Amino acid sequence: MSEQELEAEFERKIANDQKIEPKDWMPEKYRKTHIRQISQHAHSEIVGMLPEGNWITRAPSLRRKVALLAKVQDEAGHGLYLYSACETLGVSREELYDQLHSGEAKYSSIFNYPTVTWADMGAIGWLVDGAAIINQVPLTATSYGPYARAMVRVCKEESFHQRQGFEIMMTLANGTPEQKAMAQDALNRWWWPSLMMLGPTDAESVHTEQSMKWKLKRKTNDELRQQFVDQTVPQAELIGLTIPDPDLKWNEETKRYDFGEMDWDEFWQVVKGHGPCNKVRMDARRNAWSKGEWVRDAAMAYAEKQELKLETAV
Amino acid sequence: MLMNNLVQYIYGIADNALILGQRLGELCGHGPNLEVDIAMTNITLDLLGQTRSYYQYAADIIGGDATEDTLAFLRSEREYKNVLLVEQPNTDFAYSIGRQFLFDAFHLLLLQQLQYSQDETLAAIAKKSIKEVSYHQRFSSDWIKRLGDGTEESHQRIQNAINDLWTFTDELFYQTDADKAMVSEGIGVDVTLLKPEFHAHVAAVLEEATLQVPDMKYFQKGGKQGIHSEHMGYLLADLQYMQRTFPNMNW
Numbered sequence: 001m002s003e004q005e006l007e008a009e010f011e012r013k014i015a016n017d018q019k020i021e022p023k024d025w026m027p028e029k030y031r032k033t034h035i036r037q038i039s040q041h042a043h044s045e046i047v048g049m050l051p052e053g054n055w056i057t058r059a060p061s062l063r064r065k066v067a068l069l070a071k072v073q074d075e076a077g078h079g080l081y082l083y084s085a086c087e088t089l090g091v092s093r094e095e096l097y098d099q100l101h102s103g104e105a106k107y108s109s110i111f112n113y114p115t116v117t118w119a120d121m122g123a124i125g126w127l128v129d130g131a132a133i134i135n136q137v138p139l140t141a142t143s144y145g146p147y148a149r150a151m152v153r154v155c156k157e158e159s160f161h162q163r164q165g166f167e168i169m170m171t172l173a174n175g176t177p178e179q180k181a182m183a184q185d186a187l188n189r190w191w192w193p194s195l196m197m198l199g200p201t202d203a204e205s206v207h208t209e210q211s212m213k214w215k216l217k218r219k220t221n222d223e224l225r226q227q228f229v230d231q232t233v234p235q236a237e238l239i240g241l242t243i244p245d246p247d248l249k250w251n252e253e254t255k256r257y258d259f260g261e262m263d264w265d266e267f268w269q270v271v272k273g274h275g276p277c278n279k280v281r282m283d284a285r286r287n288a289w290s291k292g293e294w295v296r297d298a299a300m301a302y303a304e305k306q307e308l309k310l311e312t313a314v
Numbered sequence: 315m316l317m318n319n320l321v322q323y324i325y326g327i328a329d330n331a332l333i334l335g336q337r338l339g340e341l342c343g344h345g346p347n348l349e350v351d352i353a354m355t356n357i358t359l360d361l362l363g364q365t366r367s368y369y370q371y372a373a374d375i376i377g378g379d380a381t382e383d384t385l386a387f388l389r390s391e392r393e394y395k396n397v398l399l400v401e402q403p404n405t406d407f408a409y410s411i412g413r414q415f416l417f418d419a420f421h422l423l424l425l426q427q428l429q430y431s432q433d434e435t436l437a438a439i440a441k442k443s444i445k446e447v448s449y450h451q452r453f454s455s456d457w458i459k460r461l462g463d464g465t466e467e468s469h470q471r472i473q474n475a476i477n478d479l480w481t482f483t484d485e486l487f488y489q490t491d492a493d494k495a496m497v498s499e500g501i502g503v504d505v506t507l508l509k510p511e512f513h514a515h516v517a518a519v520l521e522e523a524t525l526q527v528p529d530m531k532y533f534q535k536g537g538k539q540g541i542h543s544e545h546m547g548y549l550l551a552d553l554q555y556m557q558r559t560f561p562n563m564n565w
Contacts, residue, residue, distance in 0.1 A: 049343035049351075056339040060556035060565040061383050062369070065339075066362050072342050073355040080348055118556055118565070168565075176563055284344065292346025294471065295407045298464025305463060 014214060019145035022088035030214060033207070034144050035089050036105075037216060039096045042082035044108035045075045046100075047281050051115040052124060060118055067164055068121060074157045081153065085146040101286050103273065108132075110197050112275030119172055119179075119186035125165015127187075127194040127232065133158050134228050135198065138218040166235065173239040180240075187236065188244040195259075196267045198225040229257050320433070321372050322395065322492035323502050325385075326538060327424070328368030329396035332386060333546075334417060335361035336553055341404055353453055357414070360446040367439045387557035391546050395490075398537040399482035401546050405475070408461060408468070412475035415454035419515050420486045422447045423508045432500035455519050462523025469524065476520070477528045484533035486512070493538075 001009070006025045013020060020026055049072050056072065059065035083093045099105035110128050115121070136158065139151040172183035199205055199221040211217035219227070229248075236243050247260030269275060338358040345351035369382035399417055404410045425447055428440035461472035487509045489497070496502025517527050536542065556565070 046343075046348070053343040056342050057336060057552040058555050060387075060560070060563075062362060062366050062386055064565055066359060066366070069339065069342065069355055069359050069362070073352060073359065076343075076348055076352045076355065080352070083348075171565060175565075176560075178560060179563060288344045288346070292350075292407065294465065294467050295346035295350075295461070298468030299460050300464075301468075302460040302464045 014143050017141075017143075017215075019148065020143050021145045029210075031089050033210065033214070033216070034147065035086060035091050037211075038082055038086040038089070038144075038147055039091075039099065040106050040108075042079050042086060042096065043100045043105055044111065045079035045082060047107045047111045047285060049075050049079075050281055050284055051111055051113070051277070052121060054115050055118060055121055058118070059121075064121075064168070071125070071161050071164065074161065078150075078154045078157070081150040085144075085150045088146045097289060101282070101289060103282065106271070108197060109267070109270045109275065110193050111281060112270050112277045113190070113193050114277050116189075117182050117186060119169070119182040120190065122165050122168030122172060122183065123186035123190040125161050125163075126169050126235070127165075127190050128197065129158050129162040129165055130232060131194045131197040131228050133162060134224050134231075139216070141215065141218070143215045169241070170239045173241055183239075184241055187241050191244050192262060192266075193270075195225055195228065195262055196270075198228060200264075200267070226256060229259050233257050317375055319492040319495040320501065321375055322490070323496040324368050324372040324375075324436075325393075325395040326490065326493060327428075328365050328372065328385075329394050330400050330417070330421070331361040331368070332365040333394070333396040333549065334400040334413075335365060336549060337400065337402075337404060337413075338410070341410060346407055354410075357450050357453065360443075360450065364439065364443045364446070367442075371435050371439070383557065387554045391542055391550055392540040394537075394542065394546065394550070395540060396537050396542075397482065397485045398534055398543055399479065399485065401537070401543055401549060402479060402482065403545055406471065408471040408475035409479070411454055411457045411461065412472060412479050414450065415458050415519070416476075416479055416483055416516065418447060418451040418454050419512055419519075420483075420508065422451050423511055423515075424503055424505065427503040427508070431502070436501065458519055458525070459523045462520070462525040472523070473525050476525060477530075480528040480530050481532065481534050483512075485535035485537060488535050488538055490538050 007027065010020070010024075010026060010030075013024075020030075052068060052072050052075075056065065056068055059068050083096060086096060087093060096105065100107070110131075115124070133155060136151055136155050140148055140155060142148045142151070169183050169187075172179040174180075202208060202220045202222045205221050208217060208220055212220075233243055233248065245260045247258065249258055251258045270278070335358045338354050338361070341351075342355050342358070343351060345354060365386070366382050369385045373380040373382055373385060399413060402409065402413055422444070425440045425444045429437050429444060431437045431440065458472065461468040463469070487505045489505060493502055493505065497504045513527075520527055
């Protein structure tokens with residue numbers, strides 16, 4: 001088949017909601033876009049282990065400690081599926097790590113905020129995982145098969161984490177005045193960064209049009225953000241917490257919430273690598289990788305020796 | 315008196331699981347690769363699950379307001395009865411694996427006997443935990459071999475770690491008065507009897523890993539009597555911070 005015929009066949013599959021599989025022909029730009037998006041997603045899972053990992057040794061009860069560990073373990077698992085999905089596009093995990101460590105590849109800007117109190121574990125589960133789910137559920141139907149299948153499993157676990165996070169917030173909000181204040185403070189700090197997770201406004205989003213065509217995206221950033229606000233405000237009210245937005249109000253006509261303007265200077269500052277924890281997070285990842293080098297070398301050398309032993313035994 | 319001895323005996327087992335779990339929890343997200351991160355977190359989860367079962371049982375025996383959390387978060391350093399080995403820091407991956415390997419070798423032998431305890435609850439917890447600890451032992455032994463028989467650097471690092479940690483192994487077989495009382499009731503395990511099998515197993519794995527069994531005459535003990543290393547206070551400061559700062563709250 002000629003390139004044109006291949007392209008036509010590819011377009012036809014996408015239009016018919018057929019999955020593109022690793023061995024299928026795909027345009028180079030499709031492959032590159034998917035490597036970028038899937039790897040960013042994988043990196044986000046891995047970097048995302050750090051802000052929550054920060055509270056494992058200090059969790060306030062054994063039950064919460066176990067739940068937090070299980071959650072962080074799930075995230076590592078998500079990272080693993082996503083790197084595997086990405087590798088089906090012909091890139092190695094080592095190359096992807098190099099891109100992360102060199103700063104060439106991005107990860108979700110939300111993980112550049114510090115977790116300063118226990119309530120942040122609740123806010124992250126409720127808001128951050130909540131925003132992630134809104135982004136990710138449509139991806140279960142995206143055109144690239146391995147990514148779509150990874151997302152089915154990821155979304156199931158994320159929904160569970162979100163409920164767990166909300167439950168932490170609810171417990172705090174119903175607790176002592178100190179606990180309620182701790183929950184409100186966490187909501188105040190995580191609200192806007194969570195809205196920012198849904199990306200720049202439609203006018204500034206460079207990949208939206210192409211991503212819509214490939215079904216990597218079904219709704220625009222602004223539509224997703226509206227959905228997040230509409231879903232989250234009643235949850236905050238339910239547990240007696242206040243959304244830190246003086247412009248937030250119910251709109252009778254649209255039957256949706258109107259909300260205030262985001263601080264886009266802050267958004268771009270964090271995205272460009274100058275948020276509160278960008279350096280700390282990257283240093284932690286690079287450190288783990290470089291300190292682990294002798295361990296990975298040992299595993300490799302051992303595997304080679306074992307293989308040699310097997311060969312000589314035969 | 316029997317009750318008190320039983321509680322002290324449970325601490326002697328459960329505190330090991332909690333403190334080792336706390337140490338492993340520090341590593342989450344900082345492992346040499348993703349697979350090791352997942353495996354170590356998994357081991358941490360198992361150990362904390364076991365801790366909860368033991369503490370819930372001890373809290374029932376103590377009665378009153380005692381819960382698994384009061385036992386974990388409101389006991390002082392002098393009241394903790396874990397062995398010194400498990401509180402040793404994560405100096406590097408070799409120390410973390412060396413500590414795990416030495417503890418797993420002991421832990422599995424202990425549980426294999428504890429499952430025959432006259433105390434049904436302890437026997438049941440031991441039975442459930444054996445499956446988990448067999449997995450831990452496979453993981454840590456495999457890594458001892460990889461590091462020992464890997465590169466020159468890894469060989470040296472794991473040998474150093476084993477040499478340094480060896481001084482804490484003898485305490486594993488030390489018996490407190492509570493231990494002795496529980497052994498005589500048919501509830502506790504006589505750990506002194508586990509020593510030969512421990513040494514045989516450890517020596518076999520080290521040999522396969524091309525490592526030397528340390529030749530050492532001087533050992534450290536004290537943890538089982540609540541006299542810990544200087545690491546322990548910091549470890550508990552982290553562990554107990556929330557409950558100490560915000561007492562009597564539900565989380």
